[in-house]
Each structure stands twice: as structure tokens, then as C-alpha cells.
Amino acid sequence: MSDSLIFDRRAVRRHRDRAAATVETVADILADTAGRLLDRLDDTTRIFTRALDVGGRGIVSPLLRARGIETFACDLSPRMAARAGAPAVAADEEFLPFAPHSFDLVVANLSLHWVNDLPGALIQLRHALRPDGLLLASLPALGTLAELRTALTEAEADMSGGAAPRVSPFPDLRDCAALLQRAGFALPVADVEDIKLLYADPLRLLRDLRAAGEANAVALRDRRPPPSALFAHALASMPQQDGRTVATLRLAIMTGWAPGPDQPQPLQPGTAKHSLADALTRPDQDAAI
Amino acid sequence: MSHNTDEVPHVAVDPRLLEVLVCPLTKGPLHYDRAANELVSRAAGLAYPIRDGIPIMLAEDARVLDAP
Numbered sequence: 001m002s003d004s005l006i007f008d009r010r011a012v013r014r015h016r017d018r019a020a021a022t023v024e025t026v027a028d029i030l031a032d033t034a035g036r037l038l039d040r041l042d043d044t045t046r047i048f049t050r051a052l053d054v055g056g057r058g059i060v061s062p063l064l065r066a067r068g069i070e071t072f073a074c075d076l077s078p079r080m081a082a083r084a085g086a087p088a089v090a091a092d093e094e095f096l097p098f099a100p101h102s103f104d105l106v107v108a109n110l111s112l113h114w115v116n117d118l119p120g121a122l123i124q125l126r127h128a129l130r131p132d133g134l135l136l137a138s139l140p141a142l143g144t145l146a147e148l149r150t151a152l153t154e155a156e157a158d159m160s161g162g163a164a165p166r167v168s169p170f171p172d173l174r175d176c177a178a179l180l181q182r183a184g185f186a187l188p189v190a191d192v193e194d195i196k197l198l199y200a201d202p203l204r205l206l207r208d209l210r211a212a213g214e215a216n217a218v219a220l221r222d223r224r225p226p227p228s229a230l231f232a233h234a235l236a237s238m239p240q241q242d243g244r245t246v247a248t249l250r251l252a253i254m255t256g257w258a259p260g261p262d263q264p265q266p267l268q269p270g271t272a273k274h275s276l277a278d279a280l281t282r283p284d285q286d287a288a289i
Numbered sequence: 290m291s292h293n294t295d296e297v298p299h300v301a302v303d304p305r306l307l308e309v310l311v312c313p314l315t316k317g318p319l320h321y322d323r324a325a326n327e328l329v330s331r332a333a334g335l336a337y338p339i340r341d342g343i344p345i346m347l348a349e350d351a352r353v354l355d356a357p
Contacts, residue, residue, distance in 0.1 A: 072309065078343055087303035090345045095313035097346035102309040 011217040016077035019213030055111025058083025098128040122183035132260030141252035155234035164222030185256025202235035202245035300342035
């Protein structure tokens with residue numbers, strides 16, 4: 001394996017294997033983001049018949065099936081895949097095992113952010129989609145856990161004069177739409193919603209992250225046990241609201257379509273029927289385009 | 290993995306999976322070896338195990354096929 005990989009995929013698999021037994025304790029947060037994602041299905045009149053749930057942790061597949069959509073599930077962890085119910089497979093998002101044109105909907109709820117080659121994974125998902133199939137993905141965007149990142153970095157700098165990466169690097173919202181476009185999706189859209197999580201006991205935040213399989217899998221992470229006082233020191237310095245510790249989940253929601261013949265297409269250059277210069281020289285008239 | 294199918298009955302793999310799965314490395318076809326309960330990619334020289342009805346489509350878990 002190359003040294004330049006950002007994420008340790010074996011650690012990701014191990015974290016998700018372990019989390020298969022605990023993820024139910026954070027089901028409400030995952031169901032909330034899954035709900036926000038699947039709400040987008042109501043914005044289209046399309047009927048979807050066969051979906052792929054990527055890393056839905058046993059939360060997304062039942063919601064899709066409740067909508068009458070035949071749903072296949074995959075996860076890097078076999079145990080986590082089993083939570084979705086059959087048909088399910090263990091699969092690596094960077095080496096997906098699906099034949100072209102297998103699905104008309106792909107849903108990835110908070111599951112693509114530990115992938116090293118995100119453009120490659122998106123391209124493979126596009127190939128697995130039929131023409132005019134829809135990709136719906138939610139990702140934690142830059143700004144997620146910013147309070148924790150700042151608190152940990154400052155606490156560690158105070159205590160040891162240095163800092164190790166303890167919170168995953170997240171993509172910027174601007175990168176998300178560009179990623180979809182680069183992967184060949186039509187009509188790519190990315191928008192963002194901030195979800196504030198309030199914790200009476202900030203240690204619960206760390207427990208919840210672990211329970212969801214979100215423990216640190218950055219390849220360059222400090223593998224030594226952290227100084228015992230580090231987390232207590234950091235958590236105590238996080239911002240509070242009404243006596244509760246605030247942690248932000250900045251949820252980027254990405255939608256893109258596999259190219260299809262019936263989608264709106266840009267015109268060929270030179271085929272416009274109205275002159276822009278004419279429109280600009282007649283400002284008093286409504287442009288009839 | 291044991292190839293003895295007499296003692297522990299396999300959880301059957303969902304037949305719909307066999308329609309959509311390809312080898313993750315070559316994207317080529319898979320052959321379902323019912324007796325061994327494996328999905329075989331001849332092009333990659335790998336056999337992917339099926340555990341509790343879940344195909345494990347991960348190269349690191351696959352059995353390397355003997356050279357023909």
C-alpha cells in the first residue's frame with residue numbers, strides 16, 4: 001500500500017465491524033440524516049425500482065424497502081452489511097463488485113468519507129447505475145466536528161507542544177459538486193445543512209462516534225494511547241449552549257444523475273436563436289427567450 | 290473455510306445477488322460454486338467466500354485459486 005493514502009481502510013473495516021453491535025445507540029442521528037437524504041426522492045416524479053444502499057448501517061435499507069423499492073446493501077464490514085438484511089454483500093467502495101446498469105438508485109448515507117479514492121468510487125457507482133439513475137449521498141463536510149478539532153488541537157498543543165490529526169479531514173462543500181461532475185454525473189447538486197448535536201455529557205459525543213464506527217482511521221494518526229488528560233481537557237474547552245456541549249455535523253447532500261438521453265442537454269455552440277447583444281441593447285423590453 | 294457441506298448447512302445466498310455481482314478487481318463474470326459456497330473469478334484467480342449468505346467481495350478475504 002502506498003504511503004500517501006489518507007485513510008487506513010483496515011482500521012475503517014475494524015471500526016465498522018465493532019460498531020455493528022453498537023450502532024443502534026446512534027440510530028436516531030443516522031435515521032435523521034437518512035430521512036433528510038431520502039426526502040430528496042419526493043422532489044422527483046421518478047419511480048425507483050432497484051436501489052443500492054452503500055454503508056447504510058442497517059438504517060437506510062429498511063427505509064428504502066418501506067418505500068417499495070427493492071434494495072441491495074453493501075458495506076466494507078460483513079457484520080455491518082448483515083444488519084441491512086438480504087440481499088447484502090461485503091464490498092470495498094474503492095473496488096465495487098456490481099455489474100453495469102444494475103440499479104436505478106444509489107443511496108450513501110454518511111458512508112463515503114473514509115474512502116481514499118472518492119472520485120474512483122463515484123465513477124464506479126455511476127457505472128452501476130442505469131442511464132438516468134440517481135445518486136443520493138450525504139457526507140460530513142468541512143466544518144463537521146470543528147469544535148472538537150479545535151479543542152483537541154489546542155489542548156494537545158498546550159500539553160505536549162504538538163498535535164496529531166485526531167479528526168478526519170472532510171471535503172469542502174465546493175469540492176462535493178465538483179467531485180460529482182468529475183465523476184461524470186449529470187445535473188450535479190450539492191447543498192449543506194448544519195445539524196447541531198447538544199451533549200449534556202461531552203464524553204457521550206466520543207462514545208457516539210465510536211458506536212457509529214467513526215473512530216479515527218486517518219493513516220497518519222498517532223497510534224500511541226493519547227495522554228490521559230487530553231480528552232477531558234479538550235472536551236471541557238468546547239463551546240456550550242444552555243449548559244450543553246455543542247458539536248456540529250455539517251451535512252453535505254449530493255445528488256447527481258447517471259447521464260441519460262432524455263435529460264436536458266446544453267445546446268451546441270453557435271445554435272442560439274437570439275443575440276445576447278440585441279438583448280443587452282434593448283433594456284426596456286423583456287427578453288423573450 | 291471448510292469445504293465440508295455435510296455438517297453445517299450454508300445459509301443460501303440470495304439468488305438476486307448472483308445477477309448483479311461481478312469480480313471487484315476485473316469487473317468480469319463470477320461462477321457460483323455451490324458446493325464450495327464460493328464465487329469464483331477465474332480472470333482474477335480468486336474465490337470469494339460466502340459467509341452466512343453474505344458474499345465477501347473483498348480481495349483480502351478471497352482464496353487464491355491454484356494455477357491451472
